[in-house]
Amino acid sequence: MRLIQKVGEWFDLRLQLGAPIRETAAHPVPRETASWFYVFGSAALTCFMLQIVTGILLALVYVPSAGEAWNSLQTLNHGVSLGWFIRALHGWGSNFMVAIVLIHMVQVFLFGAYKFPRELTWIVGVLLLLVTLGMAFTGQVLRFDQDAYWGLGIGASIASRVPVIGPWVVKLMLGGPIIAGATLSRFFALHVFVVPGLLIAFVGVHLLMVLKLGINEWPMPGRVVRRATYLQEYHELTHKQGVPFVPNAVWKDILFSGFILLAIAACAVYFGPFGPGGQPDPTIIQTAPRPDFFFLWLYALLSFLPPSAETPILLIGPVVGIIILLVLPLVAGEGEKSWKRRPIAVLAILLLAVALGTLTHLGEHTPWSPVMDAWSSQPIPSEYLKSRTNLERRGALVFQAKQCHNCHSLDDKGGQRGPALDSVALRLTEDQLVRQVIQGGGNMPAYGKNLSPAETTALVAFLNTLHPATQPPARDASRTVVLGASEVSPRP
C-alpha cells in the first residue's frame, strides 16, 4: 500500500491533478438533485465512451471502401470471433445513445435547466444533439448496404433542392457525380474523425459548464429565476443545504450507467447486430430502402408533405427548428422552472412526442407504399367470388392482373396506398367507378390507356359487387329521370 501511495505522490507532484479532482468530486450540489431524474447526462456520456471503444474495435477490421465494406461487415459478423457482438454493441449503443440524449433533453427542458445562467450549457447541448444525430446518420452509411446506398440517394435528393448551389452541395456530399467509393470514404472520415472530434469538444465544454455553474436545482413551483438574485440563491442551496456530489449523488449515476451498459449488452446478445442488408449494388432494384429507427419519422413525413410545399418545408423547417432550440434560453432565460407552472412547455413536449411517435409508427408500416407483390401473392378472398357472374369474375381477374391490389386492399390484404375497396360500391356509382378507373384522380393513376373497354366493363362489374349483402350499391338517382324508368326498372 505504501508503494502505491508513493507512486501516486510521485505522479501528483508532477501532474498536480489530485487537488482539483478531489475538489470537483466533493463539490456541493443541491440536496434534491441526488435524484434518479438527474442520471441521463452521465448515462449519455457512458454510451459515448462505449461507442468510442467499440468503434475503434470495429475499425480494426472494417474496410471503408465501396467495393469491400459490405464484405468486411460479413467478415465481422461471421469470420471474426465475437465480431458480431462488437457490431451489435456499437449498433445498440448508438440507439441507446440517441434515446438517452433525447430523454436528457426532455428532462432538462421540463426542469427549466436552460434558464439563467445555464443558457450556453443548453445551446451546447443542442449542438450535442445535432452531432449525435450526425453520428447516427453517418454510421448508418458506413453499414454500407442497400439501405445505406439509397439513403444517401435520399440525402442527395434533399440537398439538391437547395436553391442555386444545390447540385454543388450534392457533389461535395457524394465526393463525385454518383454514390460510390469517394462517398463512403468521406462519410468514414466524418464518422470517425470530424463528428467525434466535435462531439468530444462539445462534451468537454458542456461538462465544464455543468461543473462551473453547478447542476440545476430541483425546480419548485413559485421559485422564480431572476438574473439579479439567482446566483445568490443557488449559492445558499448548495453551500448551506447541499450535499457533496461524491458520494451522495454520484452513486445513482454510476448505478444507472451500469444498468444502461447491461441493457445494451443484453440487446446486443439477444437481437444481434444490425445488418448489413442487401449488397450495395444499384442494379438490384428489388429493394424497399428504409432508414434506421431514429430517422423513420422523417421518412414518413416525406411521404405526406404536399409536393408544392415539400422543398420549402424540407429546407426551411430544420433551420427554423434548430433556431427555436438555440434561442429558447435567450428569450426564456428567467421565470418559472417547474413544469407544474409551465403548461405550454409540457404540451409542447407531449405534442412532439405524439407527432414523432405517430410518424415513426407509420414509417415502420409505410402504408403509402404500394405492396409491390400483392397482385401475385394475395388472392382475392373467395367469398368475393361466390355466386358472381362470369363478367364479374373476369373483372376480378383484371383487378389482379392490372395490379389494383398493390394499392387497394380487399379483406385487409394488399396495399393501403388507396382506399380499401371492400365496400366501394356503396361510395361510388357505376358511372363514377368507370370515371375513376379511366381518368384516375385523387392520387390514383389513370388507367384509360391501359385497359380495353371490355376490361373496364368487367372490372367495374366486379367493383360494383363489393358491398355488404344488406346494403344496396350506390345508385345515381338522376338516371331514372334522364333515361326514363325503362333503364332502371328491374330486369324481367
Added chain:
Amino acid sequence: MSAENGMSRRATLVKLGLLLNGIVGAVLAVPIVRYLVSPVTRERKIGYESWLALGGLEQFPVGQTRLATYRNPAVNAWDGKTADIACWVRNVDDQTFQIFAINCAHLGCPVRWFPQSSLFMCPCHGGAYYQDGSRASGPPERGLFQYRYKIEDGKLLIKAGEMPTPGQPVTNKAGGKTTCA
C-alpha cells in the same frame, strides 16, 4: 529605451508574428479549399458525362420497357458494384426511345416497372409514373428523369455519368433524342 517602449516593441513583434501566421494560413487555405471542392471544380472543367453504350437495339423490343445497366464513366478501382447504374429503356417505335433514370424524381429511390399495369412504382414514398415517364400520382413533383440518347451502328447510346436529382435533372431536361448518326 524605456520599459514602455520595450513593451510596445514586443507587442508589435507579437502582432507581426500573428500577421505572418495569418498570411501563411491564408496561402495554405487556397490549396486546402481547392482540394475540398475538387468534386465540384472537376465538373466545371471537363464534366462527368459521356456517351455510353447500353447494348444492341435487339435487346430492346419495340413497345416494351426493359432494364439496362451501364458502368459509370467516372470510376475508381474501389467503387465495386456502386459504379454499375441501372436505367429503364422504353422502345416506343424502334426510332424513338425513352431512357429513364432509375431514380425516382421525388427522393431518388429505385423505381420498378410493372408492364401489367404500365406503371413505374417507387417503393419509398409511393410515387407512380405512366409508361412515358410522366407523373401519375404520389409525392413526385415531376416525371421521371430522362437521359439523352443516340443510335450508332445498331447500338443504343446514352449521355450519362451523374446521378440525376431534383436539383439537377440530367443535362437535357426535356429528354428525347438529339442526334441520330
